[in-house]
Amino acid sequence: MPYDSAFLLRAYRTMKTIRIFEERCIKEFEAGNVPGFVHASNGQESIAVASCIDLSDTDIIGSTHRGHGHSIAKGCDVIGMMKEIMGKATGLCKGKGGSMHIADFDKGMIGANAIVGGGQPLCNGAALASKTLGTKDIAMSFGGDGSANQGTVLESLNFAVVLKLPHVFMFENNGYGEGTGANYALGCDSLADRNRAFGMPSEYVDGTDFFATYEVCKRAIAHARDGKGPFAIEAETVRFDGHFIGDPQLYRGKDEIKLAKKNRDCIKIFRDRVIKEGWLKAEEMDAIDTEVIALIETAVKEGLAAPNPDPETDLMADVYCSY
Amino acid sequence: MTNKIKGPSSIKTYREAINDALRQEMRRDPRVIILGEEVSGGAGCEGQDDAYGGVFGVTKGLMPEFGRERVIDTPISESAIIGAAAGAANNGLRPVAELMFFDFIGVCFDQIFNQAAKFRYMFGGKSRTPMVIRGTVGAGWRAGAQHSSMLHPVVTHIPGLKVVMPSNAYDAKGLLIQAIRDDDPVLFLEHKIMYDLKCEVPDEAYAIPFGEAAFPREGTDVTIVAISNMVHRAIQAADELAKEGISCDVIDPRTVSPLDEESILESVEITGRLVIVDEAHERCSLAADISSIVAEKGFSSLRAPIRKVTAPHAPVPFSPVLEDAYVPSVERIIRAVKDVLGA
Numbered sequence: 001m002p003y004d005s006a007f008l009l010r011a012y013r014t015m016k017t018i019r020i021f022e023e024r025c026i027k028e029f030e031a032g033n034v035p036g037f038v039h040a041s042n043g044q045e046s047i048a049v050a051s052c053i054d055l056s057d058t059d060i061i062g063s064t065h066r067g068h069g070h071s072i073a074k075g076c077d078v079i080g081m082m083k084e085i086m087g088k089a090t091g092l093c094k095g096k097g098g099s100m101h102i103a104d105f106d107k108g109m110i111g112a113n114a115i116v117g118g119g120q121p122l123c124n125g126a127a128l129a130s131k132t133l134g135t136k137d138i139a140m141s142f143g144g145d146g147s148a149n150q151g152t153v154l155e156s157l158n159f160a161v162v163l164k165l166p167h168v169f170m171f172e173n174n175g176y177g178e179g180t181g182a183n184y185a186l187g188c189d190s191l192a193d194r195n196r197a198f199g200m201p202s203e204y205v206d207g208t209d210f211f212a213t214y215e216v217c218k219r220a221i222a223h224a225r226d227g228k229g230p231f232a233i234e235a236e237t238v239r240f241d242g243h244f245i246g247d248p249q250l251y252r253g254k255d256e257i258k259l260a261k262k263n264r265d266c267i268k269i270f271r272d273r274v275i276k277e278g279w280l281k282a283e284e285m286d287a288i289d290t291e292v293i294a295l296i297e298t299a300v301k302e303g304l305a306a307p308n309p310d311p312e313t314d315l316m317a318d319v320y321c322s323y
Numbered sequence: 324m325t326n327k328i329k330g331p332s333s334i335k336t337y338r339e340a341i342n343d344a345l346r347q348e349m350r351r352d353p354r355v356i357i358l359g360e361e362v363s364g365g366a367g368c369e370g371q372d373d374a375y376g377g378v379f380g381v382t383k384g385l386m387p388e389f390g391r392e393r394v395i396d397t398p399i400s401e402s403a404i405i406g407a408a409a410g411a412a413n414n415g416l417r418p419v420a421e422l423m424f425f426d427f428i429g430v431c432f433d434q435i436f437n438q439a440a441k442f443r444y445m446f447g448g449k450s451r452t453p454m455v456i457r458g459t460v461g462a463g464w465r466a467g468a469q470h471s472s473m474l475h476p477v478v479t480h481i482p483g484l485k486v487v488m489p490s491n492a493y494d495a496k497g498l499l500i501q502a503i504r505d506d507d508p509v510l511f512l513e514h515k516i517m518y519d520l521k522c523e524v525p526d527e528a529y530a531i532p533f534g535e536a537a538f539p540r541e542g543t544d545v546t547i548v549a550i551s552n553m554v555h556r557a558i559q560a561a562d563e564l565a566k567e568g569i570s571c572d573v574i575d576p577r578t579v580s581p582l583d584e585e586s587i588l589e590s591v592e593i594t595g596r597l598v599i600v601d602e603a604h605e606r607c608s609l610a611a612d613i614s615s616i617v618a619e620k621g622f623s624s625l626r627a628p629i630r631k632v633t634a635p636h637a638p639v640p641f642s643p644v645l646e647d648a649y650v651p652s653v654e655r656i657i658r659a660v661k662d663v664l665g666a
């Protein structure tokens with residue numbers, strides 16, 4: 001067996017936690033318990049988990065507006081996350097950040113980001129700190145197919161090569177930037193080829209296949225950790241929900257989501273594979289499902305019951321200078 | 324609002340009025356184009372074209388009428404969008420570029436302030452840059468720190484940029500038409516909380532000149548200058564105060580660059596008291612700017628210190644309770660008015 005069962009169970013549990021978390025966020029948003037703009041990552045769980053499962057708390061990740069999955073995969077407390085998304089005082093960022101600004105520095109999660117292309121330059125900085133201080137930590141930035149066209153990202157790719165930074169650029173190609181097709185907005189035939197042209201190793205992988213994605217990530221992380229510089233990955237995936245929760249998604253094809261859920265569900269694909277190979281039993285995973293559902297239920301209950309911030313004391317806390 | 328409308332008109336939302344202005348100008352002038360992210364939506368997708376018409380639906384229906392050559396969905400590349408608009412403006416087009424959220428000027432500021440804003444002056448008057456940048460501003464959507472800013476003071480500071488901040492559908496249409504016909508770069512800032520606000524709007528095209536304030540309430544005790552969405556809170560405060568016999572002169576500058584200084588000074592000459600309401604932070608802001616203009620040019624009219632009602636010196640917080648406390652409230656305006664009256 002190429003993977004031990006503890007690893008497989010952990011991967012499954014984390015992917016399932018993301019799935020149930022996102023599905024519950026959608027429900028709670030619809031019930032009016034989650035304010036603002038929320039971007040769910042259900043469908044893309046395998047990439048978050050394959051990318052983060054071998055990282056330590058001192059390795060750094062920089063995420064995007066669609067950051068719940070990355071945060072959970074990097075070990076952020078799901079109860080603290082749910083409280084944050086609900087804007088509560090005991091949330092991971094004391095309710096000041098919300099879904100698009102979750103961060104947990106103890107877990108090496110330096111922030112979701114509401115600016116497309118905001119995270120990649122910052123991850124270069126984290127990688128530079130690691131290189132300069134000799135810590136051997138690596139940085140992993142997440143970005144979408146849409147972010148690949150942002151100037152900050154294109155600059156960061158070249159910058160990372162020139163400075164030989166331990167930075168893995170993970171591009172999740174879910175086919176869309178909001179309601180615009182990736183095949184329209186990316187002028188090139190292959191994002192992986194374009195990234196390679198910057199002068200770093202670059203690979204394409206089917207992101208719905210956890211194992212394939214994990215193997216590429218493992219190579220990329222080893223490359224960065226060994227001081228060989230940056231590595232880019234394009235992982236193709238599917239976004240099961242809208243760009244944001246509540247998106248009517250008129251731009252998607254008829255039955256597209258239904259078919260994707262049937263044929264390209266990364267968790268189903270994982271389950272089928274581990275059962276077929278005889279690596280895990282269905283009952284083991286069903287037991288995890290029950291635990292995960294209970295955990296998310298607790299997160300929602302605690303989130304709803306958590307106190308709101310107090311404008312008197314919290315509005316002006318943590319400003320650089322006050323007037 | 325006391326706009327004297329002759330001819331056919333209809334009740335329109337702020338969103339529809341902006342759409343109307345774009346459509347009429349695009350019909351009139353083939354040089355007008357729109358470019359930005361999701362201004363139509365659905366490019367390269369299997370599903371419906373024009374799926375968004377802008378994330379707030381403002382440009383909906385324009386692509387079907389004018390085609391993808393004139394309503395251009397772009398990659399997520401703000402520097403390239405704004406630079407292309409400026410360069411196209413120098414070369415015979417009249418582009419209306421959209422920044423989905425005006426916070427994204429952070430990504431493309433060079434093309435705005437170092438390029439477009441400086442061309443006419445720096446090239447000895449030989450270059451024209453007839454472009455408009457539309458963007459949504461403001462808090463209230465629970466959109467968090469990076470999607471809720473009021474950055475008009477930043478751009479108002481810069482010579483070469485005109486800055487327009489309509490507070491209602493009537494002004495939005497007339498000012499946008501003026502902006503498109505203007506030969507200089509104009510920033511047209513739409514407060515996202517106002518898209519569904521309605522008022523009567525003429526069906527025909529009309530232009531409202533820049534630098535002319537509107538007077539939604541007239542009064543003699545206190546002048547309230549309010550900007551963008553704050554105009555509505557100022558009106559509410561004025562109506563409350565009227566019940567107590569306090570008469571407020573509410574001024575909506577409509578464009579903050581150029582600024583109608585004269586109307587503000589004339590009003591303060593009568594009232595002797597000034598409250599300025601703005602959702603931006605106070606330091607180096609429009610509120611500070613108007614306050615300094617009145618202190619310098621209208622000092623002898625003042626009978627009380629000027630009061631500013633602004634957002635605090637902090638980014639916009641996500642949590643609804645904090646965001647609500649962040650945005651200047653009607654109560655804070657009422658308190659400020661009573662303060663300057665010594666009441």
Ligand SMILES: Cc1ncc(C[n+]2csc(CCOP(=O)(O)OP(=O)(O)O)c2C)c(N)n1
Binds near residue numbers: 066144146
């Ligand atoms: C600088 C900037 N431009 C535009 C946006 C609006 N926006 C948010 S997400 C998004 C699409 C991003 O697409 P992609 O990178 O593919 O990520 P996905 O949403 O598919 O995860 C856009 C245009 C933004 N937040 N920041």
Ligand SMILES: [Mg+2]
Binds near residue numbers: 144
């Ligand atoms: Mg995408």
